[in-house]
Amino acid sequence: MTALTRLESRPAHEHPIGGAGCIKQIYQQLLLSDDAQQRHVLAQRFLQTQLQRAADLPDELPQDLSALQDFVEQHSLAVARQYADYLQQRKEGGPRQFFSNKAHALFFLQAVAPTKLVDGAWLYGLLRHWRDPRFEGLICTYLEELGEGNPAQNHVVIYRKLLAEHGLQDCAAIPDERYLQGAVQLALGESGDECLPEVIGYNLGYEQLPLHLLISAYELSELGIDPYYFTLHVTIDNASTGHAQKAVQSVLQLLPLEGDREAFLRRVALGYRLNDLGQGSRAIIESFDLYAEVLDMLERKRPFGQHMHSDYCRFEGKTVNQWLSTPEQLPGFLAALENKGWIKRHQDPQASRFWQLIDGDGAAMFGVFSPYEKQLLHDWIAGDWVPERSTATPRGSANGAVETSVPVNDPDIQSLNSALAGVGAHEQMQVLIPWLSAHRHSHPAGLFATRRFIELKSRLR
Template sequence: MPTLSTPIRQHTYSPPTEQPAANALYQNLLQQPQEHLASARQFLQAQLRQASLQPCDLPDAPHQLNEWIRAGSVRTTCAYRDYLNARKQGQPRRFFTNRAHALYFLRSVAPTKMVDGAWLYGVLSQWQDWRFHTLVRTYLEELGDGESLQNHVVLYKQLLNTHELDNAGALSAGHYVQGAQQLALAYLANEFLPELIGYNLGYEQLPLHLLITTYELNELGVDPYYFQLHVTIDNADTGHAQKAAQAVLDNLPISGDADVFYQRVKRGYMLNELGISSMDAIEGFDLEAEVHRVLEQKALVARNMHSDFCRIEGRTVNEWLSQPGRTGDFLAALEKRGWIHRDTDPTESRFWQLIQGNRAPMFGVFSAYELQLLHDWIAGEWSAPHSQRQPRRYVASKMAAEPVDPDNFDADQAALEQQLRKLPACDLTEELIKLMSPSSHFTPAGLLATRLFARVMGQPGTGH
C-alpha cells in the first residue's frame, strides 16, 4: 500500500488512564507536535480499536463508493426538502430553541472547527505524487488557498470573536476528541495513511445537520457563512465528497492486499463517530444549567466585591455568592423580590437593567454570549409570541470586511516573501509546509505560505 516518505465525530469520552486526555493531547499537538508523537500514536490506536466496534455503512467494495455518495446525497437533500416543507407549514426550529442555544453550539464545536482540515496536513510533502493530488487540493481549499476570507479557521475565529465565545468556559475532554484525532492523523500520516483517507471520506460527506444548522443560524441572526461554505464545497459532484472517494481509489494497492487497505479505510471512516458530535452538542443544551454555570463562574471572582447595602431575602449579595451551589436559590430570591420577571421582556427586569447598557452599573461583567444566555432565560416564552416569530434574517456574507493592514504589517509580509523566495526550491517547499501547519496556517505568515505553495503547484490561490 502507498506510504508517505516523510511524516509530517455523540459519545461520552473516558480516556484510558495510560494515555493523556484528548484536551491535553490536542493542546500538545498544536504547540509541540514532534514531542508528543508517542502519545498521539497511543491515542489514535485506542480510538481505532473503539471505532472498529461501530457499525459501518460503507459499501463492500471501493468501486461502489461513488454510487454510495450519490445515494447519500439524495437522502440528505430529500430529508432537507421535508424539513423546509415542515417549516413552511409552521413547525418550529428543529435544532435551536433560541439564540443562546445557537451560540452554545458554536462554542461546543469550536475545538473541532479550530483545526478544520488538519488531518490532511501530513500529505503535503507528497504534493508531487498524483495519488495525493485530491487530498492536497482539499487541504489547500480548507485553508482558503491562502485568502483570509476563505480560510476556514480564520472564518471560525471571526465567528467566535463576534459573539465573545473565545473564552466561554471550559469544555470537557470529549469536546476535543475529534480535534485530537485530526491532529494525530496529521502528524502520523505515514503510519496511518489508509485511516487518514477513510477519515477524510467520512468527514467530507454532506450531513443533514449542516444544512439545518445553516438555515437556523441565519434565522437567528448568526452569520452562517462558515457553514454555508461547507455546504457548497462538500457537494457530491465536484466537491470534497467526490474528491474523498477518488482519493480512496487513487491509493488502492496494486500489488498489495487491497482488502486489508480498504478495511483500514473503513476503520478511519468510523473515527468520525467518536467523541461529542455536532448533534450531541445541539442536544446537550440546557439553558437553566448553562445560566447556573456562568453565574457560578462569575461568583468565584465577584465574592466580597459587592456592598452590604442591599439584602435579598435576608442575605447580602456577598453572602449569596460566597456559597457554591446556591445559584438556583439566589435566582429564585431575585424573582421573589421582583428583580427578575420571567417570561416577559427582559428590559422590564431590574436585574437586566443592572447588567445591560453602557451606563449599567455592571456593564462589562458579562460577555455577549453570557448576556444572551441571561436574556433568553429571563425572556422564556415571551421571546416566542406570534407577533415576535418573524426571524431576524441575516444576509449571508463573507463575514466582516477584510481589515486594512497597517504599513508595518505590509512590510513584514514583503520581507517574509522576499526571504522565502531566496530559498532553493526544495528548501522553499519544506519551509512553506512548516508554515501551513494546523497551528499557523491561519496566521499572516501561514496565509502567505499557502498562496506561495499553491503557485508552486501551478495553481494560483483563488479561494473558493
Template sequence: MDFKLNYEIVLTFLVPSSISRTIASLLLFTAVFCLRRIWKAQESQSPRGTHLYSPPKSRFIPSAAKPIAKDSGFQELEFYKSLFFKLQNVEYHPEVSPIARQGILFLLSEALREYTKRESHSSIISMVTFNKEDLSQFLQNHQKSVTDKYAKYIAERHAGGPRQLVRDRQDAESWLRKIAPLKLVDGAWLGHLNKITIPFALRPVMKKTWQVFTEELGDGNLLQHHVHIFENLLRVFEPELPSPTTEEILHPRLNFNSIKYWRAATAQLMISAFSEDFFPEILGFNMHFEMLQLDTMQAAKELPEVGLDPYYFILHISIDNSHSGHAAMSMECVVDYVQKVLEMEGEKAAHTAWRRIQAGYILSEWLGSEGIHTADIRHKLDSLPCDQLESSPCNQLDTRICEIFRAKAQAAQGIHTACKAKIGGRSLDDWLSLTSLQDENWQPNFLQALAASKPWVYPGESKKSRLVKECCWGGKMFGAFTREEVSTLQQWIDSLEPRRNLFYFDFVGLSKEINCRDCSRLNILSRTAPGLLKSTGLTDEITPLLHHPQLSSTWPKLSASDLDLPLLLPLWFSQCSLLESFVYAPGRTSGLMGCAVVRLLRAQLGFEIEHTVITGIDESHTGNDNGIVGMGLEMIKRASLPIPTDLSMLLDRWPSDFAEEMLRLSSKPLQNFGVLLGIFAALLEIQGIIAEAPSAGLLSPESYVLLQVLFRRQCHYLQECKQYVSTDERLLVDYSRGYAMAKTETAKWVKVNVQK
C-alpha cells in the same frame, strides 16, 4: 466522650435552671429532629457532589461512585484539551508524539470494534471488496438519506414546527461553543499530508487531497479562510476569543466543554501527525468528513433566525458538494489511491489499502456519533501492545507493578496469613514473601498467576476486577494503595487483553509491525549531522540580504555543463520541505503571513493562480505533478539518471549534508522560521537562474515557461513573508544566517558565478 455526656453539657450551659430539665430535653430533641429532616430534604434536592460529606448507602457500594465518574469525565476532557494544544505546537512538546500515536490506534480500534458488531448494510464495512461504482452508489445513498431527512425537517418547519437544532439565540451560542474545538481546526486531518518524504508515485494523490486542505484555508485568502470565518462568528458573543493554537483556548471561561468535540478535534490532529503511516486512513477520513451533514444544513437555516451569520455553514454545503466540490474530490482520491496500489503492489495490497480506507471512514463517522464511551482512554493508552508502538509501555508496566508489590510486601508481612484466597495455587503470604519477590524469575510468575486469577483480575477489564474494587472506597484494601498506584494497577490489568492486539490490525489485515513502518523523514533526520547551522561560522550581523529576487538578463546563461546535478538535485527536492510544516495547524494560517505561506506552498506544488472562485475538481483532473518536485523528476529523467522512488533513496544515491540539515530545521518551523525563509530565498534565486536558461536542456520548453511563472509567484509571496520578518530583529538575524548558508551551498553546484 459519648453522646449522652455531650447532651448533658449542652443542657447545663444552654438551659436556664428555672425550666424543667425534662421539658428542655424534649424541646432540644425536637429541634435536632427537625433540623435533620430539613437537612435531608435539602440534600435530596441538591445536585450530587455539592455537599462536603454524604454518608454511603452501603459499605460495599460507595456513594462517591457518581462523583468519581464525573471526575473521570473531567480528566478525559482535560486529556483531550492538553493534546489539542500540544499537537498544534508539537515542536515544543515532542513528548506528545508517542501518546498521539497510541491514541489514534486506540480510537481506530474502538470505532471499528463497535461498527463490526452492527448488522447494517448502510455501513461502508458492508463493501467487502473495492469497486468504484459501488462506492459511488454508497456515497450517493448517504447523501440521499441526509437530503431526505432535511426535506422532512423543512416540511415540519413549514407546518409550524419549532427549530430543531437551536431553540433561541442563547441556545445557538451554546451550541456554537460546543462545536468550537472541531471547527477551529477545520481541515486539520490533512495538515501534515504535504510532505516531500512521501513516495513520489503518491504525490499526485497527495496533491489532489491537499487541495481540499488549501481550500479549507481559503487558498491563502484570509476572507475565505474557514477557521477565520468561524472565529468571526464566535467573536460576535466572545470578542476576546484567543487563537486556537494558544493555551488560552483551553480556558474554562470559554465554556468549550463538550468531550465529543474535543475528542473529534484532537483525533484529527493525531491522525494528521502520522500522515505517512496513516495515508489511506486519512483518505477514508477525508471522504466521510467532506460529505453533506444534516446539522450543517439545519444550522444554515436556523442561525439567521436567531440573529447569527450562517455563512460558515452555507459555505460547507456548497464547497463540499458531490459534483465538483470536496466530496467528489475526496472520492476521486480514494479511487486513484487504490488503483495506484493495485498497479504497484498487486491485489492483496490493494485490498489492504481499501480496508484501511474503510477504517479511516469509520473513524470519522464514529467520532461524529453520540454516546461514545471512552473515559478510560488515558489508562488504555499505556496498555496498548508493545510490539505495535514506538514506545514499549507494557514492559514498563510490568516493572512498575512488581515495584509496587515489592514495596507493599514489607508493610503487609503477616497480614494476609488468615486470607484463604489462592493465586495460582499459592497463598498470598507465599507470593508476597520478601525473599521471593526479590527473585527476578519469581516476579513474572507472580504476575502471570495474578493475571489468570479471576475474579481478582479480569484481563482487559480493570473495572470488573475485584482487585481494583478492593483498593477503592468500601473495599478491604482502601488506603493501602495510593491513587497513582491504583491507576497503575488498572493500566496493567487493561493491558492484559487477549493477544495484546489492537482490533484495528485485525480489521485491516496488517501484521503488527507494518503500520509502524519507518518514516522516511525519521530515517533522514537520524542521519543528519547536528550542529551544521552553527558550524558555518556565520555571525549574527544583519546584512542587506532582504532584496527581492527577480528575473534578470544580467544573470549568466547556463548550459547543462555548468551545473553539477548530483549536488543540485538533493537541494532542489529538499527545498520543498522548508515551509511545508508551518501550515499543519489551520489556526496558524488565519493571518496575513500564514496566508502568504499557504500561497507560496500552492505555487511550489504547481496549483493555478488563486482566484476569488475556487477551481475545485477541475484542477484535480490534471493529475500531473507540475510543481517543483515534478520538475526535479523531469531533470533526472532527461539526464538519463535512475529515478528514485522517494527522497530517502535520492539522498542515499546523492548524499547532501545541507539537504539533511534543511529537513532537520524544517521539522521545527516555528522556532526556525527566519532561517528557513532565508534558505528558501537563496534557493529561489537558483530557480530563477534555471528558469532563464532553457539552453541548459534540463527541462522541456513547456516546463521552462511554467517554472518562470512559478518563480515569479513564489517571489511575490516571499516578499509578503519578508515584510513580516522585517518587523522582528531576531527573525531578521535568522533570515540573514539562513540566506548566507544557502548561498554558500549553491556556489558549490553552480560552476559559474551567478552573483549579480
C-alpha cells in the same frame, strides 16, 4: 443509517480515555508544541487508542469498491430529501428543530469550536506529496480548507471571527470530551505516512454532507447569526465536484496496485469509523439545558464577584456577597431575585431590574458579562415570552467583514521572506509547509505561505 447520521444522534457520554483534562491536554500539545518528535509520538499513541475504539463500531462502507461512488451519492440524496422535508415542515409553521433560542445556538457554536478551529488538520501530513498527482484531490481539499490563503475563505479565520463576534472565546466552559474529534484530526495530520489509509478513510467520512450542517445554517440565519461558515461547507462538500467526490477518487487513486489491497481497505474503513467517536452535533444540541448553563456561567463568575458587592442591598436577609459565597446558593439567589421582583420570568427582559443593571451603556454592571453570558441570562429571563416582532436581523452569507489585507510589517512574514530568499523553488516548498499547519495557517504569515505554496506548486508541476 449512515455513519454520519449515527454520529449526529449519538448520546453525550462516550468512552472516556483518561482523567479530567486529558483529551484537551492532548489536543493542545498536538496543536501548539514546537517539538515535532514529541507531537509525532503523542499522535501515534493517541491514534492507537482511538483506532482500537473505532474497531468496535459497525463497518458501513461497501465492500465492493465499484459501489463507493454510489454509496456517497445515495447518502447525499438522502440528506437532500430529509432537508426538503424539514423545509416543508418549517413552511407549514413548524418550529425550529435544533435551536430553541439564540443562547442555544451560541452554546452549540462554542461546543464544537475545538473541532472547527482545526478544520482540515487531518490532511496536513500529506502536503509533502505535492509532486505526486495521486494526492492532488486530498491536497486540493486541504488548501481549500485554508481558503487558498485568502482570509475571507480560510475556515479557521471565519470561525474565529464568528466566535469573537458573540463573545465565545472562553474555552474554559468546554468539556474535555468535546476536544476528541479535534485531537483525532490533529493526530492524523501528524501521522500521514504511518496512517495514510486511515487518513483517506477519515476524509471520506468527514467530507460527506451531513443533514445537521444544512439545518444549522438555516436556523442560525433565523436567529441573526452569520451562517457563512456552514453554508460554505454545504457548497464545497458536495458529492458531484466537491470534497466528497474528491474523497472517493482519492481512495481509488491511492489503493495499492500489487500490495495487500484488502488490508489497505480495512484500514480505510477503520479510519472512516473514527468519525463516529465522541459527541456528535445532534447530541451536543440535545444536551443543552438553559437553566443549567445559566448556573454554570454564574458559578464561573462567582469567585470574581463574591467580594465585589456592597452590603446595602439584601435579598431575603442576605447580602449579594453572602449569596455568592458558595455555589450551592446560586439557585436560591436567582429565586430570591424573582421573589423580589428584580427578575420577571417569561416577560420582556427589559422589564427586569436585574437586566437593566447589566445591559446598556449606562448600566451599573456594564461589561461584567460577555455577549454570550448576557444572551444566556436574556433567554432564561424571557422564557416563553415571544416579542411582537423579532429584533434579530438575518445575516447574509457574504461574510465581507473578514479582514483581507496582509500586515506589511508582520514580523513572521518578514522572517519567512528571509528564509525564502536565495533558496530554490523546491527548497522553498519545504520551508513553507510548516506554515500551513493547523496552528499557523490562519495567521498572516500562514496565509502568505499558503498562497506562495499554491503558486510554486502550480509552477513546478
